Amino acid sequence: MTQVLQQIALVSGKDLRIEARSRQTLGLVVVLGVLIVVVLGLGLGPQQVASGMAATAVLWVAYLFCGVLCFEKTMAVERHDGALAGLMLAPIDRGVIYAGKLLSNLVLMVMLALVVTPVAIVLFGFDLSAAPLGFAAIMAGGFVGFAAIGTLFAAAVSSTRLQGGLLAIVIFPVSLPLVIVSTQMMMRLFGEGEPLGGTGLAVLIAFDAVYLVVSWLVFELILEP
Amino acid sequence: MTAMTSDTVLTTTDAALDTAGLAVQIRGLSKRYDERWVLSDINLSIPTGSYLTLLGANGAGKSTLLHTLAMLNPATSGELMLFGKSANRPSPGLRARIGVIGHQPMLYRDLSVMENLVFFGKLYGVSRPAQRAAELLERVGLADRASSMVKTFSRGMIQRLSIARALMHAPDLMLADEPFSGLDVPSVQAVSELLRELHADGKTVILTNHDVRQSLELAQRVVVLRCGSVVCDRQARHTNPDEVTREVIGS
Numbered sequence: 001m002t003q004v005l006q007q008i009a010l011v012s013g014k015d016l017r018i019e020a021r022s023r024q025t026l027g028l029v030v031v032l033g034v035l036i037v038v039v040l041g042l043g044l045g046p047q048q049v050a051s052g053m054a055a056t057a058v059l060w061v062a063y064l065f066c067g068v069l070c071f072e073k074t075m076a077v078e079r080h081d082g083a084l085a086g087l088m089l090a091p092i093d094r095g096v097i098y099a100g101k102l103l104s105n106l107v108l109m110v111m112l113a114l115v116v117t118p119v120a121i122v123l124f125g126f127d128l129s130a131a132p133l134g135f136a137a138i139m140a141g142g143f144v145g146f147a148a149i150g151t152l153f154a155a156a157v158s159s160t161r162l163q164g165g166l167l168a169i170v171i172f173p174v175s176l177p178l179v180i181v182s183t184q185m186m187m188r189l190f191g192e193g194e195p196l197g198g199t200g201l202a203v204l205i206a207f208d209a210v211y212l213v214v215s216w217l218v219f220e221l222i223l224e225p
Numbered sequence: 226m227t228a229m230t231s232d233t234v235l236t237t238t239d240a241a242l243d244t245a246g247l248a249v250q251i252r253g254l255s256k257r258y259d260e261r262w263v264l265s266d267i268n269l270s271i272p273t274g275s276y277l278t279l280l281g282a283n284g285a286g287k288s289t290l291l292h293t294l295a296m297l298n299p300a301t302s303g304e305l306m307l308f309g310k311s312a313n314r315p316s317p318g319l320r321a322r323i324g325v326i327g328h329q330p331m332l333y334r335d336l337s338v339m340e341n342l343v344f345f346g347k348l349y350g351v352s353r354p355a356q357r358a359a360e361l362l363e364r365v366g367l368a369d370r371a372s373s374m375v376k377t378f379s380r381g382m383i384q385r386l387s388i389a390r391a392l393m394h395a396p397d398l399m400l401a402d403e404p405f406s407g408l409d410v411p412s413v414q415a416v417s418e419l420l421r422e423l424h425a426d427g428k429t430v431i432l433t434n435h436d437v438r439q440s441l442e443l444a445q446r447v448v449v450l451r452c453g454s455v456v457c458d459r460q461a462r463h464t465n466p467d468e469v470t471r472e473v474i475g476s
């Protein structure tokens with residue numbers, strides 16, 4: 001078990017080291033995320049913005065588009081120079097490769113959120129103080145499920161010769177249930193001031209579990225050098 | 226399907242008897258991409274400690290066969306045994322015994338030479354990977370570039386580094402796809418010396434090559450593939466290069 005965890009950390013640590021060095025993905029994704037939030041904020045106009053509730057929807061839009069870019073970029077690292085074949089030759093389970101890439105994607109998305117969320121808070125006058133932990137929990141739950149399928153699809157799309165734009169088209173519909181569940185939870189939390197109940201979180205966690213297990217099982221089948 | 230079953234029975238019975246000394250045993254192996262058969266009915270037994278070269282024209286199926294042996298690319302049908310174990314459901318233990326030098330370097334451009342080698346060393350559970358990497362870099366003549374980024378390397382340097390990567394975990398079976406391509410004369414000598422040493426250590430070496438004369442000098446045995454079939458399988462000694470060349474081009 002510890003060996004598997006070490007292997008996952010190794011695979012992901014390598015991704016993060018590459019990212020820390022080139023800052024290619026984060027640089028791009030943060031700019032895109034801030035742009036989406038600003039443009040949608042201007043487009044919605046002062047009234048919507050004042051309500052504050054639009055913020056969660058806008059944030060999701062930003063996370064979805066930026067997330068797809070993250071998934072694509074972390075997979076591109078493996079595609080270059082056949083590095084993925086090197087991983088596939090190694091005496092590690094395919095699940096380790098999946099978990100490592102997933103972890104890298106999650107770390108990137110959290111870093112993205114740490115920049116983009118404050119921008120939305122300022123721009124939309126979104127008052128997080130009512131339930132900051134609830135907000136974080138719902139977002140985290142959303143991210144895990146979204147990154148779980150994103151990591152799978154990024155690997156699948158990169159091994160066929162179908163290119164980039166396709167990834168968003170396949171990921172968005174599949175992650176729709178997750179987006180709906182989490183925005184509804186946000187509505188209840190911030191709109192109606194209901195505290196975050198155990199059942200709401202349980203639904204989100206159940207979604208995550210299904211996405212994770214299915215993606216992890218399918219990953220092995222679709223992975224091609 | 227019935228034929229497959231009886232075949233399997235046959236292999237399991239004599240597996241115990243004679244695969245002990247075989248690094249590779251291939252029976253009726255075929256590989257199809259879409260509708261095209263790229264390998265058809267290959268049968269080969271390669272004893273442990275052999276040095277074998279696969280020859281063949283472009284597209285003959287050499288890389289495909291090597292990838293199948295490396296368990297990267299499953300065969301469509303047929304059976305592959307490595308060191309007496311079935312490679313159809315490869316175990317990590319089996320993977321750890323195999324080293325691969327491919328057409329592609331399988332390295333990360335944005336990591337340094339040392340970081341790449343240590344990363345792969347750790348994946349293979351090599352103890353003291355940094356020390357092992359330093360030794361190998363010395364051997365491939367890149368010791369002074371250990372901290373350079375791979376993306377700053379020339380083609381030949383990348384090739385030498387990918388050889389060091391493949392050697393990190395001291396594999397028992399080395400599969401090398403055109404290891405000499407893109408190398409200058411001293412590097413060719415250095416690499417062929419590395420492979421020769423591996424062979425002298427009792428390891429099994431299988432490589433693909435386009436140079437018939439060089440193959441006959443280096444290897445003990447040459448196998449020619451044409452359109453996915455084995456058309457010639459000889460001991461290298463006393464074999465006429467022109468004859469092998471004719472088999473390669475098929476005239």
Ligand SMILES: Nc1ncnc2c1ncn2[C@@H]1O[C@H](COP(=O)(O)OP(=O)(O)OP(=O)(O)O)[C@@H](O)[C@H]1O
Binds near residue numbers: 282287
């Ligand atoms: N991923 C793939 N999908 C479809 N066809 C493939 C694929 N890989 C290889 N082929 C086909 O398989 C055949 C054998 O290819 P392979 O790469 O094994 O040849 P090779 O003998 O290594 O050639 P070369 O000397 O050029 O390296 C070729 O006809 C090639 O088009």
Ligand SMILES: [Mg+2]
Binds near residue numbers: 288402
């Ligand atoms: Mg080839």
